[in-house]
Amino acid sequence: MLVVGAHSADFVWRAAGAVAAHTAAGGEALVVALSYGERGESGVLWKQEGQTEENVKRIRHEEASKAAAAVGAGFRAFDLGDYPLNVTPQDVERLAELMRDFAPHVVLTHPEKDPFNPDHPVAHQAVARARLLTSGAGVASGFRTAPPSEFLVFEPHQPELCGFTPTVYVDITPVFKRKVDAMSCMAAQQYLQEYYAQRADQRGNHARKVTGNQEIRQAEAFQRLLPHVVGGL
Numbered sequence: 001m002l003v004v005g006a007h008s009a010d011f012v013w014r015a016a017g018a019v020a021a022h023t024a025a026g027g028e029a030l031v032v033a034l035s036y037g038e039r040g041e042s043g044v045l046w047k048q049e050g051q052t053e054e055n056v057k058r059i060r061h062e063e064a065s066k067a068a069a070a071v072g073a074g075f076r077a078f079d080l081g082d083y084p085l086n087v088t089p090q091d092v093e094r095l096a097e098l099m100r101d102f103a104p105h106v107v108l109t110h111p112e113k114d115p116f117n118p119d120h121p122v123a124h125q126a127v128a129r130a131r132l133l134t135s136g137a138g139v140a141s142g143f144r145t146a147p148p149s150e151f152l153v154f155e156p157h158q159p160e161l162c163g164f165t166p167t168v169y170v171d172i173t174p175v176f177k178r179k180v181d182a183m184s185c186m187a188a189q190q191y192l193q194e195y196y197a198q199r200a201d202q203r204g205n206h207a208r209k210v211t212g213n214q215e216i217r218q219a220e221a222f223q224r225l226l227p228h229v230v231g232g233l
Contacts, residue, residue, distance in 0.1 A: 004108070010033070010037075011154075017170065018172065018220050020072060020178040032076050038057050068182075087122055096134045099131060103147065106149055109153060110156065153223050167223050169220070200219065
């Protein structure tokens with residue numbers, strides 16, 4: 001599993017449970033942050049007297065690394081800067097090369113629309129392009145490729161304004177404590193912890209209604225961008 005966020009904490013709120021479920025089942029997961037969110041998403045840290053951008057990046061790197069470890073994932077930062085996040089063709093190729101090396105079965109990132117965050121759609125476009133470059137046209141190519149992966153977007157902060165429609169719920173009940181542990185690592189954004197714990201409960205309620213499984217207490221929502229190929233229905 002490869003999870004790519006615009007900022008270092010994005011994966012924690014939106015996909016830490018799915019990552020924990022994946023690694024608990026024996027899977028491998030890697031989180032990539034295109035930026036640290038040092039300018040636009042670290043306001044608490046900037047209240048410290050004498051704070052510097054490099055120190056904020058250092059703190060955010062430590063927080064994200066601990067959060068990723070809490071759910072059994074690796075963490076890598078591209079450090080491309082935020083607000084605005086500018087991704088060059090060279091950065092896309094760097095991401096594509098990482099995908100060729102890691103060869104994920106599933107890729108998670110932001111939806112392509114977010115009227116409140118300028119960096120999230122940029123991240124989506126970069127990931128979508130890198131993924132296509134990674135697999136080529138799905139046939140033999142004149143460059144190194146990796147098999148096509150599943151491609152899903154995780155739930156944005158305000159889904160109804162981002163064109164997000166859940167098509168997949170992941171039951172994170174058995175690993176919810178690991179998500180809570182990951183969220184607690186992000187001290188620079190403590191105000192989001194209660195919100196996303198409540199969202200997990202809400203999505204758990206929805207997943208129970210879909211399945212009738214009363215043991216589901218928490219879930220995360222995702223939207224599949226590609227058809228799901230099966231051998232039968």
